[in-house]
Amino acid sequence: MNNKPVLDIPKTLFEKSLDIVTAAVYLAGIIYTIVIWSQLPDQVPAHYNASGEVNRWGSKWELILLPVIAAFLAVFMTFLEKHPELHNYRKLNDSNIEFQYKNSRMLMNVLKNECVLLFTFLTYKTEQVAIGKIDSLSVAFLPIFLIIIFGSMVFFIIRSFK
Numbered sequence: 528m529n530n531k532p533v534l535d536i537p538k539t540l541f542e543k544s545l546d547i548v549t550a551a552v553y554l555a556g557i558i559y560t561i562v563i564w565s566q567l568p569d570q571v572p573a574h575y576n577a578s579g580e581v582n583r584w585g586s587k588w589e590l591i592l593l594p595v596i597a598a599f600l601a602v603f604m605t606f607l608e609k610h611p612e613l614h615n616y617r618k619l620n621d622s623n624i625e626f627q628y629k630n631s632r633m634l635m636n637v638l639k640n641e642c643v644l645l646f647t648f649l650t651y652k653t654e655q656v657a658i659g660k661i662d663s664l665s666v667a668f669l670p671i672f673l674i675i676i677f678g679s680m681v682f683f684i685i686r687s688f689k
Contacts, residue, residue: 531616534612536628536640553644556594556650578669580664594646607636611631616687617687630686634683
C-alpha cells in the first residue's frame with residue numbers, strides 16, 4: 528500500500544511549454560498524414576532494422592498505429608506524471624519530498640514528450656520513405672534516439688541522488 532503523501536505541486540513553465548510544443552507537433556503530424564494520405568502507396572514501411580533500412584512493408588493503415596501508440600503513451604504517462612506519489616524513491620523524507628516529486632514528475636514529462644515526438648517523427652519519416660523522398664531513417668536514428676531517451680533518464684536519476 529502506498530503511504531506517501533499527495534502534494535499539489537504546480538507544473539513548471541518548462542513542463543507546460545514542452546507539453547504545448549509536443550501537442551502542436553503531434554497535431555501537425557496528424558494533419559500532415561491526413562493531407563498526404565491519398566498520395567501514400569498501399570504498402571508503406573512497417574519496420575526498420577538497426578541501420579534505419581526498411582525490412583518489412585505493410586498496409587498504409589498500419590501508419591495509424593504510430594499516432595495511436597503516441598496518444599496512449601501520452602495519456603498513460605500524463606497519469607503517472609500527475610501522481611508522483613506512485614513512483615519509487617530512495618530515502619524519501621520530509622526534507623526532500625517536494626524536490627523528489629518535482630524531479631520524478633519532470634522525468635515523466637520529458638520522457639512522455641520525447642516518446643510522442645519520436646512517434647510523430649517516425650510517422651513523418653515513414654511517409655517520406657513511402658512516397659520516395661528518402662530511402663531510410665538513417666543509420667544515426669537509433670543511436671540518437673537511445674542517447675536522448677537514456678540520457679534523460681540518467682540525468683534525472685543522477686539528479687535525484689543529489
